[in-house]
Amino acid sequence: MAVFTPLTETQVASFLERFDVGALRALEGVPSGTENSTFFVTTDRDRFVLTLFEQGESDELPFFVALLDYLAEHRLPVPGPVHDRDGVALQQLAERPALLFPRLPGRHPEAPTLAQCHALGDALGRMHKVSQRFEGQRPNPRDLHWLASAQHKVMSYLAADDQRLMGDEIDAYQVAFGDASPLPQGAIHGDLFRDNTLFDGDRLGGIIDFYNGCTGDLLFDLAIVVNDWASDADGHLDRERYTALLAAYQARRPLTATERELWPMMLRMTALRYWLSRLLVVYVDPPAHDLTPKDPGEYRRLLLTRLAHGAPPLPAPVSST
Ligand SMILES: Nc1ncnc2c1ncn2[C@@H]1O[C@H](COP(=O)(O)OP(=O)(O)OP(=O)(O)O)[C@@H](O)[C@H]1O
Numbered sequence: 001m002a003v004f005t006p007l008t009e010t011q012v013a014s015f016l017e018r019f020d021v022g023a024l025r026a027l028e029g030v031p032s033g034t035e036n037s038t039f040f041v042t043t044d045r046d047r048f049v050l051t052l053f054e055q056g057e058s059d060e061l062p063f064f065v066a067l068l069d070y071l072a073e074h075r076l077p078v079p080g081p082v083h084d085r086d087g088v089a090l091q092q093l094a095e096r097p098a099l100l101f102p103r104l105p106g107r108h109p110e111a112p113t114l115a116q117c118h119a120l121g122d123a124l125g126r127m128h129k130v131s132q133r134f135e136g137q138r139p140n141p142r143d144l145h146w147l148a149s150a151q152h153k154v155m156s157y158l159a160a161d162d163q164r165l166m167g168d169e170i171d172a173y174q175v176a177f178g179d180a181s182p183l184p185q186g187a188i189h190g191d192l193f194r195d196n197t198l199f200d201g202d203r204l205g206g207i208i209d210f211y212n213g214c215t216g217d218l219l220f221d222l223a224i225v226v227n228d229w230a231s232d233a234d235g236h237l238d239r240e241r242y243t244a245l246l247a248a249y250q251a252r253r254p255l256t257a258t259e260r261e262l263w264p265m266m267l268r269m270t271a272l273r274y275w276l277s278r279l280l281v282v283y284v285d286p287p288a289h290d291l292t293p294k295d296p297g298e299y300r301r302l303l304l305t306r307l308a309h310g311a312p313p314l315p316a317p318v319s320s321t
């Protein structure tokens, strides 16, 4: 469930009066999601999504609002937050920070088609092209520094082989990324899994849930996407989806020589990033609500597969039409 704070129609009707969005017709709690309370709101003019932030006041919300505003202004398929009559997006409702978004069309793809991979690669390439000029800053909270320090919280729960695997991998990333010239930087989504996109058939309705958004290596974002979108159940990369995604991305933003060199390592590092974050959810910081944690083993297998087989060749960049 993802309505942790119920709202009444009266509360929402009066909340909507702050905006120029029409009057409430229907209110519905959204069952999916794990962190925030989400509602579908229908007015006599349009359809919206209302999010209540359950973690309370956060210094980071203005960063997320600024990033979504910026990307929406640059015509990326993201829900730009609705601003009230005074131009303010970030609100309070039921004693929680609240944002109102346009409701985007579509569903989360489970088995992405090649056309969907192409559409996502294209949108991410466009996003990374403009996000390099975004002025906000929020250091990546799941970068290599985090991996190196957070690994110690889970080590005692792991078998000896897995302890060695995790420790050796992080050492290898520190050498590889420490020795390399800096990678292109910009604002990134930080968690662009299939369930953070909406597709209407093969058309990308939008990219949602930017609450892991931050600034850092663009390649980190791309590797998260490829691991989730182009892997089979056993963690092997599907060549067709891999190529569709990366060719479309590179038509918008070709990878630099350093990025190409570090690509196999980045696929491993982002696989380990989810192995570790899922282990933390299972053993160290379980969710307060009755939710089934995601399987850390999936990303351990994915890491082992990347280690054993490396990465298929990157498609050569071709220019976009
Ligand atoms: N702008 C939007 N348009 C259409 N549907 C949306 C929109 N924003 C959110 N949703 C729907 O609400 C669900 C929950 O939203 P969201 O992913 O932001 O919640 P969350 O609690 O932060 O979840 P999690 O972090 O687990 O993904 C999404 O899976 C999607 O189905």
Ligand SMILES: N[C@@H](CCO)C(=O)O
Pocket: 191, 193, 274, 277, 278, 294
């Ligand atoms: N996408 C994350 C969960 C939400 O942050 C995962 O698959 O572990």
